[in-house]
Amino acid sequence: MARIPYPDGDSIPAEMDALLRQIPRHGPVDMLSYTPTLGRLFLMQGQALITSIALSPRQREVIILAVASLTECDYEFTQHVPISEAAGVDSSAREAISDGEFASTYLSEEDRTLIGFITEIVQSPRASDRTFETIRRLFTDRQIVEIIQIIGAYWSFGRLCTTLDIEVQDATDLSSVEALARLNP
Numbered sequence: 001m002a003r004i005p006y007p008d009g010d011s012i013p014a015e016m017d018a019l020l021r022q023i024p025r026h027g028p029v030d031m032l033s034y035t036p037t038l039g040r041l042f043l044m045q046g047q048a049l050i051t052s053i054a055l056s057p058r059q060r061e062v063i064i065l066a067v068a069s070l071t072e073c074d075y076e077f078t079q080h081v082p083i084s085e086a087a088g089v090d091s092s093a094r095e096a097i098s099d100g101e102f103a104s105t106y107l108s109e110e111d112r113t114l115i116g117f118i119t120e121i122v123q124s125p126r127a128s129d130r131t132f133e134t135i136r137r138l139f140t141d142r143q144i145v146e147i148i149q150i151i152g153a154y155w156s157f158g159r160l161c162t163t164l165d166i167e168v169q170d171a172t173d174l175s176s177v178e179a180l181a182r183l184n185p
Contacts, residue, residue, distance in 0.1 A: 003165045007033040019043055023179040027166040028075065028157060043183060045153055050181045053146045055139075057087035059114065063150045065089065065097045066115045070122045073158035079171045086174055110138055114147070121151050 007030060012020070016036035020029065023043075032039030053060065061084035068077035077098060084094060093111065096104035102115045117135045120127040127135070135144060160166070 001165065002027065002031075002167065003163070004031075006030045012036070016040060019183065019185070022183050024176050026079070026169060026176065028160050028164075031160060031164060031166065040185070042153075042157075043180070044185055045149075047180050047183050047185075049146075049150055049153060050177060053150075054142050055146050055150075058084075058089055059110075059143075060150060061087040061089050062093075062097070062111050062114055063118060063147060064154050065094060066102070066118045067122060067151055067154040068158060069097050069100060070119060071155055071158035071162065073161050075161040075166050075168045076154060076158050078168050079176065082171050082173055083177050113138055117147065118151055121148065122155060 006027065009017075012033045013036045016033055016039055019040055020033065023029065029039075029043075032042055049060065055063075061080060064080050065077060065084055067073075068080065081094065085091070090106075092106040093104075093108075096102070096106045097115070102119065103112060107115065113134055117127055117131055120131050135147075139147065
């Protein structure tokens with residue numbers, strides 16, 4: 001049970017309610033209704049992270065899964081199983097990420113380098129010079145900024161879920177990500 005009650009549908013401002021009606025309902029998204037302006041902007045950022053980045057969908061999903069694992073956010077990890085599968089992250093790689101086995105041979109060299117960068121950012125204020133130079137050899141400047149933005153967005157979303165004890169919902173399809181990509185602000 002969540003630590004605070006989910007917002008009452010009658011109290012959600014019309015603009016936020018119109019956005020929420022376009023996407024499948026999920027506990028953390030409902031909680032965003034408490035802060036309609038911030039919630040709207042968060043959903044727009046989520047849409048951009050799906051539709052407007054230079055990183056591949058697979059790279060995006062590796063980042064999200066790693067952040068979910070590092071922040072112990074079962075909700076987000078569960079939601080991204082079918083999404084990551086569709087993006088090309090196989091079950092062995094997903095299991096390695098879930099188990100925190102970031103050096104696993106089930107992960108590609110790029111995945112291991114990317115997750116090393118993510119780990120340093122989540123666990124400390126900045127990535128080491130060595131890790132940063134390694135990531136620069138694999139990703140463009142734009143992609144590095146995108147990686148950091150995805151980390152921040154999903155760290156924040158993960159903390160919403162873990163701090164408020166949002167109940168984990170099963171994810172069986174891509175309807176959430178597909179709806180977010182079509183979201184009409």
